[in-house]
Amino acid sequence: MLGALTLIFACQLAGELLVAVTGLPVPGPVIGMVLLLGGLIVRGGIPEPLAAVGGALLSNLALLFVPAGVGVMLHVALIGREALPITVALLVSTAATIAVTALVMNALQRPKAEGDAGPHDDGGGGEAR
Amino acid sequence: MTGQLADIWVYLAARPLLSLTLTLIAYQAGLWASRKAGMHPLANPVLIAVILLVALLAGTGTPYATYFEGAQFVHFLLGPATVALALPLYRQIERVKTSALAIAVSLIAGTLTAILTAVGTAWLLGASQATLVSIAPKSVTAPVAMGISEQLGGLPSLTAVLVILTGILGAAVGPLVLNLVRVKDWAARGFALGTASHGIGTARALQVNELAGAFAGLAMGLNALATSLLLPLLWRLLF
Numbered sequence: 001m002l003g004a005l006t007l008i009f010a011c012q013l014a015g016e017l018l019v020a021v022t023g024l025p026v027p028g029p030v031i032g033m034v035l036l037l038g039g040l041i042v043r044g045g046i047p048e049p050l051a052a053v054g055g056a057l058l059s060n061l062a063l064l065f066v067p068a069g070v071g072v073m074l075h076v077a078l079i080g081r082e083a084l085p086i087t088v089a090l091l092v093s094t095a096a097t098i099a100v101t102a103l104v105m106n107a108l109q110r111p112k113a114e115g116d117a118g119p120h121d122d123g124g125g126g127e128a129r
Numbered sequence: 130m131t132g133q134l135a136d137i138w139v140y141l142a143a144r145p146l147l148s149l150t151l152t153l154i155a156y157q158a159g160l161w162a163s164r165k166a167g168m169h170p171l172a173n174p175v176l177i178a179v180i181l182l183v184a185l186l187a188g189t190g191t192p193y194a195t196y197f198e199g200a201q202f203v204h205f206l207l208g209p210a211t212v213a214l215a216l217p218l219y220r221q222i223e224r225v226k227t228s229a230l231a232i233a234v235s236l237i238a239g240t241l242t243a244i245l246t247a248v249g250t251a252w253l254l255g256a257s258q259a260t261l262v263s264i265a266p267k268s269v270t271a272p273v274a275m276g277i278s279e280q281l282g283g284l285p286s287l288t289a290v291l292v293i294l295t296g297i298l299g300a301a302v303g304p305l306v307l308n309l310v311r312v313k314d315w316a317a318r319g320f321a322l323g324t325a326s327h328g329i330g331t332a333r334a335l336q337v338n339e340l341a342g343a344f345a346g347l348a349m350g351l352n353a354l355a356t357s358l359l360l361p362l363l364w365r366l367l368f
């Protein structure tokens with residue numbers, strides 16, 4: 001347990017150090033993710049304690065957004081001033097991104113994945129992971 | 130009596146434990162309300178927790194900086210959680226290998242669409258420079274989006290808010306859009322949701338179909354990587 005947590009922290013630390021040294025335009029934790037992924041591929045499996053610690057972090061991922069989200073109180077004036085561009089941009093961009101990504105992916109993998117399809121999607125959203 | 134209460138509040142508000150505890154309580158209240166609302170996409174637990182906490186802070190006149198002294202312990206875990214995204218990515222590694230080309234091309238198409246349409250629309254409607262930078266990484270999971278925003282001179286806390294709104298929007302309108310463009314393949318549907326609306330879209334995809342959920346999680350991780358590589362380059366070209 002402690003070992004797995006140490007490994008995750010060490011990957012992030014290594015990522016932050018690499019970014020500081022090389023000036024890569026990528027956040028340190030993303031490099032840490034790539035390092036951990038590389039390690040898992042080399043090792044050929046996820047050790048049980050790592051799966052437990054990582055699972056605990058990811059299953060409560062939504063909670064971790066809350067402190068940053070409360071930061072909205074610092075930007076109430078800006079959001080009020082620019083409510084129109086922000087709202088329209090988020091709506092247009094989110095819908096466009098979903099449509100473009102799905103259409104491209106669908107066109108490229110159609111030969112293989114014809115079988116298990118079904119467009120129905122009922123039931124609500126739910127918590128983020 | 131009220132004077133005493135105020136004294137107790139002043140005492141507690143100066144300690145990190147209070148805002149840490151309140152953050153956990155508010156989030157669990159959000160989870161509870163979300164379940165009560167039948168997991169409706171707009172009854173998002175993060176949204177509810179944020180509204181509760183902002184109302185409390187504003188009502189008591191507590192500055193965000195004081196709140197964050199305690200809440201930073203929760204916030205800190207975003208970094209390690211990003212590293213942990215390697216786990217779902219690793220679990221899908223075989224699928225990634227077999228449809229590597231489809232994944233790579235749709236990822237780049239989705240990443241570019243997300244950045245260019247967000248920045249383009251906001252710019253056309255007269256958004257400020259700070260908003261343009263902060264909205265650019267809005268489809269990426271919060272910790273990474275905040276890191277990118279900071280590097281480009283945006284407002285990381287504004288980015289976090291925009292990221293959360295994007296997630297809620299994607300989960301709400303995503304299935305409608307996917308039916309409209311008539312994409313039935315679960316892998317493609319999930320991948321699109323994860324690319325556009327990160328963890329919140331992934332949670333939605335997981336509820337509907339397991340394959341869609343796996344591809345959404347994969348897309349969330351890959352988009353974090355793709356945007357953090359592509360956006361700084363695009364930014365240098367655009368501005």
